[in-house]
Amino acid sequence: MTEVERHSYDVLVIGAGGAGLRAAIEAREQGLRTAVICKSLFGKAHTVMAEGGCAAAMGNVNAGDNWQVHFRDTMRGGKFLNNWRMAELHAKEAPDRVWELETYGALFDRTGDGRISQRNFGGHEYPRLAHVGDRTGLELIRTMQQKIVSLQQEDYRDLGDYDARLKVFSECTVTQLLNDDAGAISGAFAYWRESGRFVQFDAPAVVLATGGIGKSFSVTSNSWEYTGDGHALAMRAGAKLINMEFVQFHPTGMVWPPSVKGILVTEGVRGDGGVLKNANGERFMFNYIPDVFKGYYADNPEEADRWYSDPNNNRRTPDLLPRDEVARAINTEVKEGRGSPHGGVYLDIASRLSDEEIERRLPSMHHQFKELADVDITSEAMEVGPTCHYVMGGVEVDPDTGAADGVPGLFAAGECAGGMHGSNRLGGNSLSDLLVFGRRAGSGAAGYVSSLTERPTANQAQVDEAARAAVEPFGAGETYENPYTLQSDLQRLMNELVGIIRTEGEMSEALTKLRDLAERARHVGIEGNRQYNPGWHLALDLRNMLLVSECVARAALRRTESRGGHTRDDFPKMDAEWRHTLLECTLDGESVTVTPGEQVPMRADLLELFELTELEKYYTEPELVEHPARTGAQREEGAP
Template identity: 65%
Template sequence: MSQNLTKLKYDVVIVGAGGAGLRAAVEAREAGLRVAIICKSLFGKAHTVMAEGGAAASMGNANSNDNWMVHFRDTMRGGKFLNHYRMAELHAKESPDRIWELEMWGALFDRTKEGKISQRNFGGHEYPRLAHVGDRTGLELIRTMQQKIVALQQKDGRETGDMEANLKVYAEFTVTDILKENGKVAGVYGYWRENGDEILFEAPAVVIATGGVGKAFKITSNSWEGTGDGHALALKAGANLKDMEFLQFHPTGMVWPPSVRGILVTESVRGEGGVLTNNLGERFMFKYIPDVFKDKYATTEEEADRWYTDQDNNRRPPELLPRDEVARAINSEVKAGRGTEHGGVFLDVSKRLSAEVIKKRLPSMWHQFYELAGVDITKEPMEVGPTCHYVMGGVDVEPDTAAAIGVPGLFAAGEVAGGMHGSNRLGGNSLSDLLVFGRRAGAAAADYAKANGANPVSDATIAKAADRIEAPFKNEGGENAYSLHAELQEVTHNLVGIIRTGDEIKEAIAKIADIRARSQKVSVAGNRQFNPGFHLAFDLDNMLLVAESTAKSAILREESRGGHTRDDFPGMSNTWRQVNHISSFNGSEVTVTPRALPAIPKELFDLFDIHELEKYMTPEEIAKGGSN
């Protein structure tokens, strides 16, 4: 056991300080509890900062026809009806309140002419629905919540004399284990990056809000933090992951120069009128409108162009199809030899908007291309291609409470939670997701902590957690974590990436197992003090568990849907829609089992046109007309 072990006691510990974690922390603190927030990086640097386009909420400010039912329908369609209906319902109903709440905490969204919060168009959303601040909405969200945390700390300071008495941020801290006693959560264990000292947080309730897994893939929009930490921590604590085969490849990442490959190009570029063309100058998206969306998208360039000024009498341009459709289309164009010099397609907004408007509405895109690629997007097209962006799969949770099923005291919200987005997430639904379910997780964790009280951690449990941290320094002559990480990224990219086949996935499963075996002997140079190689050893272990869950779920699903495309099973199957894939971990390997998707209740079933549902559901399900 570490000599420097510090023991801290809290009511609720939040692992992750992005949007979901901070929103959960606010809720738990406002419920009167003592709360610790653990950040992997500095406070305010979480990946939420990178969200550009906006937060979807049917406030109806830009089109008064919008309401939660329209948003619910769009979300279910976007997810190809694999979403947990209850999460999609809660999300659609509550997101307007969550946005208005941010405004009451000081957020400054862009405005409509009437002075309300402005809302912009995005793929898959029937009406302009995304509250935004230029193209830096995520920064506004995280800064607003960061400042709300400070506001709560100042209140505590006035009341107790210590601003950090009841709500404290622990930055640059790595969580290595979620601890349990008597089958229930008892706290978390980890170390400070700064000096390697170990800390035990004892707490009856833990909220994981650790975001995504993109770093398990080679081309990704995610930062170094997106290593599936919460996914792996939950698995190891006995929770399950749901539908890990579904990864969102955002259609537009930068492709050139190589050093920026994968960096996100916001969907707002298309929302504001950007068009996609191939190297023949052809606006190719018209060729890729799938049957299920045929009547909702324009079939000619003329109609698509008219839509930008008259949305009531024209259908949307196909550039605004859900992300999975656009990503596959770009992939096909490039494969067919119609791509750009650097293996992407062209995205051009310069022909529709003036330079002044582009710089105002898409300031960080202009900056990003100008500084990093030497491209002036007010004059010339961007080169873009798919990049691994978001994992729809995640911790199997109770929709209303965000409680991880099977582990009392554990909660999960935001990208790390599964179910909300089905097989494909709509742009803009992530920021609203993390507000809605961050708040719910914080509230439910507070209720749980109040009802259950402390669950002390035993010395044996501490000793086991401490041993794990020391292990990488004991392995002499083992492999380098950086090279194993690169190897894993090649495997996922080539074999379980945007387009998959059964044989390739089988190969991936074998290769991931091999890397995992070798990773047990990773050795680390240097000491514990702020040592990236040491951190990567733990991150690598997490990414390997995620990759194994993804590959083993992908091999079972013999259809193509949303963020899972099988070349050997190209069609979408209505019987497969009834199946969730549940990953569990027995300490040595991941097992995936099918489970029936909960049926949509009648009142939600009835929100859809029956002919639309026939495209997704079996005749038996249609005949039943909902679950009750």
């Protein structure tokens, strides 16, 4: 029997980014004893890197905006593969979630009449992103971190202990979820990064809020934490992952110098007037407006430029097409020989805004390029290219409660949950996603715990096995694999073979190589002891990275069409038959199984928000026979 430190809570939240913090606030406010467990220090989660803003149809800048417009934009951005119920809840609730942050102390940039200002972003019809310069994610994290402190101060006043009802366990990594004999969640097993000692958490509900998987790619905007922990933990507990083939490559990452390749350049640069140019100085995006978006975007630079000052009478610039379109366009320009010296294209804000405006609106970008690349963006164009940024796929959840399908007590929110963004996420919809669904998952977990008559109990054998597995890398023989080498081999493999443009041959090769890597990973070894040992931490994270990478490759091989964040060179067209199909990844023993499942058809009143002519571009004929434009029916006002 393993001796471990043990804690008991009502709700465990794994991850302290935006979704995790919002979930924890909700669970605690509903009266539950809540723990937040995070791999880094409190306040350092990847959400701090979000730059551009948080999408919410408040209509502060353009009164034409409302939840229906936001809903439509989100579905279009995701090429109609989105879970429409999530997209609906998201569009409806995002404004309340943003306003709520002001009551926690957030200070967004303002409009002339003192309300929250909103900026333009790719795929959003109206200026919609609440922002603070280009450091919006930091504002969200800090605001919620400080809200948690204020709740702890309340507990200190009432109970004499800051941690009485809400405690943050920082630099603590969960390696396995625990469940009872019936499969219901009973807690989690973790280790302290600082000491290497084990911790057992007993809790009937777990909210996964662990973010994404981008660290499995060599060119990425993601931090070291993005190793797909929540995805992998959920799968091993019996949950399903959906949409794993959809990986977003943000069109504008830094490309030079090599050591900063992949670091994000906010879409806000384009939202505020920046334009993409190739080596010949051409604004090439006008050549890449896809059929489904024809008519919505300006087809010449003159109209595009007029749109910034007169958006009601001009169409928006194609520089602000959804991210998947822009990333593919840049990829093509570079491949066809019109790229910049370091293999990107140019992003020009210098000739579009005054120096002062650039420094006021984009201070982080100005600072980042000056410090890391010796480029002054007020006088020179930036060199940019695609970088792995976000995974649309994740744990399949109930839209209203965040409950994971098939595992009682398991919830997920934010990037590690799937469905909301369909095949491609719009910029700005991530920060709003984590507020809306973080809160819902916290509330869903609280409701679940309150409904229990009996708490699931931990299974000692499972705890012992988790402890054994965690120290395995210390027992490697004389010759062993270096975890850092394995990680870099994995990143190169995923970037080259399962990257932005995919083919059957390359993905089959990737799967073979992933098997080899998994075999090598069994012999991973480390030096030193358990005290703050990054080699050991990486060795354990690698297991998750390998599992989610396999899900991405298998699902991508299976989907024989191109849609959003999944582009097949051998199947370049979008196929309406695939629109209503979701690929579900499950774990069977040690092997990943991919099964096609049916998407739930969209509720009629939501479907009617779209013109039939637009739907025909995405849907099969039989799916549209009920549309009122076909049947000639008029819906009554207010009918469901």
